Amino acid sequence: MPAETLSRFPLAVIVAAQFLGTSLWFSVNGVGLSLGQELGLTETDLGRLTIATQAGFILGTLALAATGLADRFRASRVFAMAAVLGALVNGAFVLVAWQPSAALVMRFATGLCLAGIYPLGMKLVISWTPRHTGAALAWLVGMLTLGTAVPHLLRGATLGLPWQWPLLTASLLALVAAWLIRALGDGPHLPPPGRKKPLREGFAAFASGDFRAAALGYFGHCWELYAFWTLTPLLVARELQRLGADQALVPWLAFLVIALGLVGCVYGGRVSRGRGSLWVARAALATSGLLCLVYPLLGSLSPFLLLALLLLWGFTVIADSPQLSALAAATAPRDRVGSTLAVMNAIGFALTIPAIFLVSEFWSALDLRVAWLLLPGPVVGLFYLCRTRL
Numbered sequence: 001m002p003a004e005t006l007s008r009f010p011l012a013v014i015v016a017a018q019f020l021g022t023s024l025w026f027s028v029n030g031v032g033l034s035l036g037q038e039l040g041l042t043e044t045d046l047g048r049l050t051i052a053t054q055a056g057f058i059l060g061t062l063a064l065a066a067t068g069l070a071d072r073f074r075a076s077r078v079f080a081m082a083a084v085l086g087a088l089v090n091g092a093f094v095l096v097a098w099q100p101s102a103a104l105v106m107r108f109a110t111g112l113c114l115a116g117i118y119p120l121g122m123k124l125v126i127s128w129t130p131r132h133t134g135a136a137l138a139w140l141v142g143m144l145t146l147g148t149a150v151p152h153l154l155r156g157a158t159l160g161l162p163w164q165w166p167l168l169t170a171s172l173l174a175l176v177a178a179w180l181i182r183a184l185g186d187g188p189h190l191p192p193p194g195r196k197k198p199l200r201e202g203f204a205a206f207a208s209g210d211f212r213a214a215a216l217g218y219f220g221h222c223w224e225l226y227a228f229w230t231l232t233p234l235l236v237a238r239e240l241q242r243l244g245a246d247q248a249l250v251p252w253l254a255f256l257v258i259a260l261g262l263v264g265c266v267y268g269g270r271v272s273r274g275r276g277s278l279w280v281a282r283a284a285l286a287t288s289g290l291l292c293l294v295y296p297l298l299g300s301l302s303p304f305l306l307l308a309l310l311l312l313w314g315f316t317v318i319a320d321s322p323q324l325s326a327l328a329a330a331t332a333p334r335d336r337v338g339s340t341l342a343v344m345n346a347i348g349f350a351l352t353i354p355a356i357f358l359v360s361e362f363w364s365a366l367d368l369r370v371a372w373l374l375l376p377g378p379v380v381g382l383f384y385l386c387r388t389r390l
Helices: 010-024 032-039 043-067 075-096 100-114 118-128 133-157 164-184 199-207 209-243 247-275 277-298 303-316 321-331 334-374 376-385
Strands: none
Touching: 010 075, 010 100, 010 118, 010 133, 010 164, 032 043, 032 209, 032 247, 043 100, 043 118, 043 209, 043 334, 075 100, 075 118, 075 164, 118 133, 118 321, 118 334, 133 164, 133 247, 133 321, 199 209, 199 334, 209 247, 209 277, 209 303, 209 321, 209 334, 209 376, 247 277, 247 303, 247 321, 277 303, 277 321, 277 334, 277 376, 321 334, 334 376
């Protein structure tokens, strides 16, 4: 497909590539039950693999900011290279899954590559569609959410086949993402690549009270989000067990819960055009925070009710993310948008590591009460968002 054709629909191309590229993120979690059965991995082991991915992403985003790659080179080239490398290391996990140390290294490397996909995807959106950034980023983060859910769908569609199939399929999707973004190129609405930006310039935006409020709201959101996505298959499996239903339904329902975040993001983006990004971010964070609080208290009620609440949780838990990113991008220095967002992402995703560790470590002991460990994120995020008029 010629670049001229792709450039007519830049947002569609970017969000499609984001969806395909981020299928690498939870590729191992999608086959978690199979890995547990075949390799004897526990929930704690799977949590460590997820943490390794997050740690790689954090280091990668900090490297982008420290070296200036996020602003020094064309975003489309960095994105395409990261997607190709991510496809390769995700595929390599298949060869070393039986070796714990090597498996952790491969997931860490996958996270490094994802740092070139997600923040650079945000910069590409801004470079092509500077107006209605909140609505545009809603589609981007929605596709990140769908990409996160896809491994569960791939596992559901390949039940009866080796667990390696969904992982290799995710790698193939990432290669398609690289081709799409390389063909599209950068948009016209950002300054051209410039001089190297030191890491401290990525932190410079925190001197602004408005940016700081958006970033702290984002940090609270991050504490809850990935820990919830890590818990999703476990929460679904609990209710299916209570129903006496086939556990083969777990990946399908886990996909549905997470994928509903796409709808939440897009709906929130539409609402933001009228009410503003700050209103949407507050509403979504308040709803998911309320679910953190009440879900464990309802654990003895109907499994159908609990599954319905999981669907609502999946809808709201990510809907604030694009609006918070839009607020951050709007208040960041224009010539340092890439570095600033990379630093914000790095800090936010650093907070996902203790949250994921806690829910993975204490799931067996606390059952549904583990959701209370997520509650500080929404509470802190709302505190700062309610103190600003961004």
